[in-house]
Amino acid sequence: MVRILLAAGHGAGPAHNRGAIYFNEGDNNYIYSLELKKELETYENIKVDLLRKNITDDPTLADRAKAGQGYDLYLSIHSNATTNDDVRGTEVWDSVEKPNVTLAKLICDATAEVFNHRNRGVKYKEGQKGYNWYGELRFNQAKSAMIVENGFHTNKEDCLFFKDSHKKIAEIQARAIASYYSLKKKAIKEDKPHWAEEHYNNLKSRINITDKRFDDKITRGEAMALVDKALDYIEKGGK
Structure with missing residues (x-):
């Protein structure tokens, strides 16, 4: 069983906007995490949890790092910012302490492709020698921990695409993660017709019934x- 913790970056409301043009970054990160969770759960042998279970949750960086314990992947969801509104692109900040460049590159490549913008690549940033500069990655106990920057929310194209394309991005990122862990899609259950459907159709053409409550109990009056x-139909010679 692969265990994944999705950590939507920042908190809720205008205080966590951080320069985004079309959304509050913290809100959008949270809403996207719901979609990514949903998409990941279309695969077998996976357990997906949310760090921010409610949109108003805003755990500290230290608490975020502690939360990674017991998970195969801690994926922090963000969008990027810069003072130059022409800058676009996806980048993934992988853990200095527990690097997983293969998975980080899969996520980065897939995300840049769906955004149709620059692939800024997998990056590493140290604080003290050998330790992550980013607080939520520092001492994170997940087997792999990384931050994905889903475009630049200070760029109109990137920001609007992220806001309006949650499902499309989630499908691509989930597929990349699933390929790394060799996860297969769950079988789609086909809805089989009810065993009484044929009888209903036969009766409908003869005695004008319209109720399909196949598994409900029938009252004496309905019987x-x-x-x-039925008797009226027979007495009229089947007319």
Whole structure:
């Protein structure tokens, strides 16, 4: 069983906007995490949890790092910012302490492709020698921990695409993660027709019934009405 913790970056509301043009970054990160969770759960042998279970949750960086314990992947969801509104692109900040460049590159490549913008690549940033500069990655106990920057929310194209394309991006990122862990899609259950459907269709053309409550209990009154309609049909010679 692969265990993944999705950590939507920042908190809720205008205080966590951080320069985004079309959304509050913290809100959008949270809403996207719901979509990515949903998409990841279309695969077998996976357990996906949310660090921010409610949109108003805003755990500290230290608490975020501690939360990674017991997970195969801690994926922090963000969008990027710069003072130059022409800058676009995806980048992934992988853990200095527990690097997983293969998975980080899969996520980065797939995300840049779906955004159709520059692939800024997998990056590493140290604080003290050998330790992550980013607080939520520092001492993170997940087997792999990384931050994905889904475009630049200070760029109109990137910001609007991220806001309006949650499902499309989630499908691509989930597929990249699933390929790394060799996860297969769950079988789609086909809805089989109810065993009584054929009888209903036969009766409908003869005695004008319209109720499809196949598994409900029938009342005495409903039984009388059904028998009365059937007898009336017989007495009229099947007309």
